[in-house]
Amino acid sequence: MNCRKLKQEINSLPTSDGAGVKLRRSLGSRQDARLDPFLMLDEFGTENPDDYIAGFPDHPHRGFETVTYMLDGRMQHRDHLGHVGNLGPGSVQWMTAGRGVIHSEMPQQDRGRMRGFQLWINLPRAEKMKPAHYRDIPAEQIPSAVLPAGGEVKVIAGTTSVGGKRIEGPINSSSARLTTDPLYLDVRLDAGARFKQPITAGYNAFIYIYEGEASVGADAEQLATHAAGLFDSEGDAVCVHAGAQGARFLLLAGKPLREPMVQYGPFVMNTREEIEQAIRDYQSGMLVSG
Numbered sequence: 001m002n003c004r005k006l007k008q009e010i011n012s013l014p015t016s017d018g019a020g021v022k023l024r025r026s027l028g029s030r031q032d033a034r035l036d037p038f039l040m041l042d043e044f045g046t047e048n049p050d051d052y053i054a055g056f057p058d059h060p061h062r063g064f065e066t067v068t069y070m071l072d073g074r075m076q077h078r079d080h081l082g083h084v085g086n087l088g089p090g091s092v093q094w095m096t097a098g099r100g101v102i103h104s105e106m107p108q109q110d111r112g113r114m115r116g117f118q119l120w121i122n123l124p125r126a127e128k129m130k131p132a133h134y135r136d137i138p139a140e141q142i143p144s145a146v147l148p149a150g151g152e153v154k155v156i157a158g159t160t161s162v163g164g165k166r167i168e169g170p171i172n173s174s175s176a177r178l179t180t181d182p183l184y185l186d187v188r189l190d191a192g193a194r195f196k197q198p199i200t201a202g203y204n205a206f207i208y209i210y211e212g213e214a215s216v217g218a219d220a221e222q223l224a225t226h227a228a229g230l231f232d233s234e235g236d237a238v239c240v241h242a243g244a245q246g247a248r249f250l251l252l253a254g255k256p257l258r259e260p261m262v263q264y265g266p267f268v269m270n271t272r273e274e275i276e277q278a279i280r281d282y283q284s285g286m287l288v289s290g
């Protein structure tokens, strides 16, 4: 397998969102800091309740998917139709906003550590206005495997193989049939361990290091903690070599949509007119009905 080269590093920037939740944004922090079909990646992680307690009160989405992955702590999701989802340590909520969701995402604790990620994945033109859909995936439904080189992989979406054994995540090409066909791995590597993941030709891939350090890609370039690394499309694998402290990282890949994209806050559409329509629909209460 040929390792892909690193083509861009995106350092995450501290920011806040919702009613004042402190987080780090890598993808999505600038217009050019994206990788089709991935729009945004936020990491939240703090021991201080003041940094998360206000949560994300009611807000809309249209035109894409949000994937929330908790490492520590508890959040509750509620939407305009009365759907309630509880996210605990190790669980995932895969929300397809489609034509519209108005929801809140609120902490269910007033002390202790809150830590996790929210990823935004774009939807193709033909699916932006489909009905909203949720998959709440408890931690025990996310398969994991011990890596012979030292460490562990969890498979949230797509497939990997460890020691010749295929491991399929709960979101996969037969269970979900997502146009972007995403791969979403959470990997822990011991100090000095190596990891290699095949990537489908034509798919885009990136890594986000959330603990420790690693060198990545064909030229073994060093990536710092809390940095995203976007890979070139040449080559058929992503290669990671953990540093002296080991590393924990997310590895994501997906089929690019190659469509025009216009974002205005929580609305991601193909044209400016569609964004204006989304704003009008939200103001008139039509975002989530019809």
Ligand code: MN
Binding pocket: 056, 059, 061, 066, 103, 105
């Ligand atoms: Mn939201």
